[in-house]
Amino acid sequence: MLAKEDIRFSVAPMMDWTDRHCRHFHRTLSRRARLYTEMLTTGAVIHGDRQRLMGFDPFEQPVAFQLGGSEPDQLAKAAKVVEAFGYREVNLNVGCPSDRVQNGAFGACLMLRPALVADCVKAMKDAVTLPVTVKCRIGVDDQEPEPALFEIAGRCVDAGADALFIHARKAWLRGLSPKENRDIPPLDYPLVHKLKRAFPDTPMAINGGLATIEEMRAQLNHMDGVMIGRAAYHDPGLLLSVDPEFFGAPAPVADAFAAVEAYYPYIERELGRGEKLSNVTRHMLGLFAGLPGARSFRRRLALEAVRPGAGVGVLASAVEEVTSAIARMRDANAA
Incomplete structure (x- = not known):
């Protein structure tokens, strides 16, 4: 199980960015931040060069693994591999809008299939003892965000999800590039706060648009944790403030x-x-x-x-x- 404290501060999984070198560097700056791998598909985990694709230094811990896929049996099989490698968590990607992900019918596309997402979560929960979590959007395309988000969250919780990470924007699968999907759809923090009030016992972190320690600290008045992406990557020095600001612990290095x-x-x-x-x-x-x-x-x-x-x-x-x-x-x- 994940405690709410475990997700108080996380660095988001980012394709082509959060590789093992990045994670080692981020761990040098913060001992307490939860770090995530780049997303890897079930096929790559099951059939690929696992040591090259999944290897990590124990210094990176706590580090979680993000999986992309939509077939419950394949996700269960891949989750077992993730567990055997020693990761602390397996996270299901229900938020990435890239063409590659859409062609594979997973990532943000799964926002349209909440029952399937629940089946995926349950299959992984049945296969491993690791915490199983979900990272999602508040909706895609023409979905009404509130019913879409509440349905997928409720189904994930019922299926046993140990935590939810919510990117507080919709994703437009048609008409916007992945880069545009990180900026153009408006943020809706109040909706994510409302979701947290509806599921008070489920650890839940908010993601999207958070760039300063002050903004992140303000979110903790409503959420159990914050997850940041580009801010941590483009200004990694802010991670030096994470341990003192969010965990009451000294920074591991002075500057x-x-x-x-x-x-x-x-x-x-x-x-x-x-x-x-x-x-x-x-x-x-x-x-x-x-x-x-x-x-x-x-x-x-x-x-x-x-x-x-x-x-x-x-x-x-x-x-x-x-x-x-x-x-x-x-x-x-x-x-």
């Missing part, structure tokens, strides 16, 4: 510079295994957002980390862009 120092051993280990520097450091580009030299840091890291043989010296030089810019600003202010 962004200390985070880089703490991340060096992991980078060197991965480089030693043949990984490219850019595959690891691409998740760090927003680390110094708002500080002098941040743009130079991003540019230098983006341009030089992709070069053959690039090593940790590239990252050190990029960080120097920030420390030098701060020193120049300090000197100018003192003059």
